[in-house]
Amino acid sequence: MLNKEDYEEPRCVLCMNPKSRIPVDRVLEKYDSYIEDKEYERAESHIRYWLEEAKVGGDEAGELTMLSELMGHLRKNGIIDEAVSVASSTIAKVDKFGFSDTITGATAILNAGTVYRAAGKNADSAACYEKAEKVYEKELDEKDDRLGGLYNNFASALTELGEYEKAEEKYLKALKIMDGTKNGKLECAITYLNLADLYEKRDGSEKAESHIDEMLEKAYNLLTDDSVEKNAYYEFVLDKCIPAYDHFGQFIRSAELKSRIGIK
Known part of the structure; x- marks a missing residue:
């Protein structure tokens, strides 16, 4: 079935009421359904359509949300240069709109x-x-999964910068939050693999071997847990995790994970 973003152009600014809010929750729900069905081009068109709707309607919060989704979509699909451009303009708009202290x-x-x-x-x-x-x-509950995601990402950047102690601290904070949340097992698996990478960088593969093996085992047990929902996000996570097992020479586990998402 066609949706209006498939055939309509965004409305003219002169035809809209000021501060016309876009239906963010429904927009994101529809985007997720496109991703679940692997309709990536329609997903991108959907976000771009509602981004323009937010702009001409003066919905600054909606515009920032759509920009967030767009840069994430571009990043996940390997369109990095455009994603960086969108990221830079988004940061400027956060300040321009006065949203620096908001979620x-x-x-x-x-x-x-x-x-x-x-x-x-x-x-x-x-x-x-x-x-x-x-x-x-300041604004979120200490168990909010968004905070856990932030710690995970922050730690990865700190690891690349060689700030290993700070990175490990944030990974451990992320684990405490993500355990028990939606997609928590997958998020924890990612964190364990990130910790394995950290230990290798900090201590060297030989010295850190026992720690690395422990992290890989914990991650594998979560990635193969029967209770984890097998959906598009599951496939995305496995696809991102498999190279870690190849890197550390655990080819049997790598092969099992590949078989779960149809990779030979």
């Missing part, structure tokens, strides 16, 4: 940080995460 603004900056990290801009990434952390720690 919406902090989330946009966090997502920009993740784009910078994907582009190898780890110092810029860490700076974004630090800004978001100040807002999240």
Whole structure:
């Protein structure tokens, strides 16, 4: 069935009431359904359509949310240069709109940080995460999974910058939060693999062998847990985790994970 973003152009600004809010929850729900069905082009068109609707309607919060989704979509699909461009403009708009101390603004900056990290801009990434952390720690419950996600991403940037003790501290904070949340087992698996990477970088593969093996085993047990929902996000996570097992020479586990998502 066609949706209106498939055939309509965004409305003219002169035809809209000021501060016309876009239906963010429904927009994101529809986006998720496109991703679940692997309709990635329609998913991107959907976000771009509602981004324009937010702009012409003067919905600044909606615009920042759509920009956050767009840069994340571009990053996940390997369109890094455009994602970096969107990230940079989004950071400027957070300040321009006066959203620096809000969850919406902090989330946009966090997502920009993740784009910078994907582009190898780890110092810029860490700076974004630090800004978001100040807002999240003030405004969110200490068990909120968004805070756990921030700690995980922040730690990855710190690891690349060689700040291993700070990184380990944030990974451990992330584990405490993510355990028991939606997709918590998958998020914890990612964190364990990140810790394995940290230990290798900090201590060397030989000295850290026992720690690395422990982290890989914990992650594998979570990735193969029968209670984990097998959906598009599960496939995405496994696809991102498999190279870690190849890297550390655990090819049997790598093969099992590949078989779960149809990779030969």
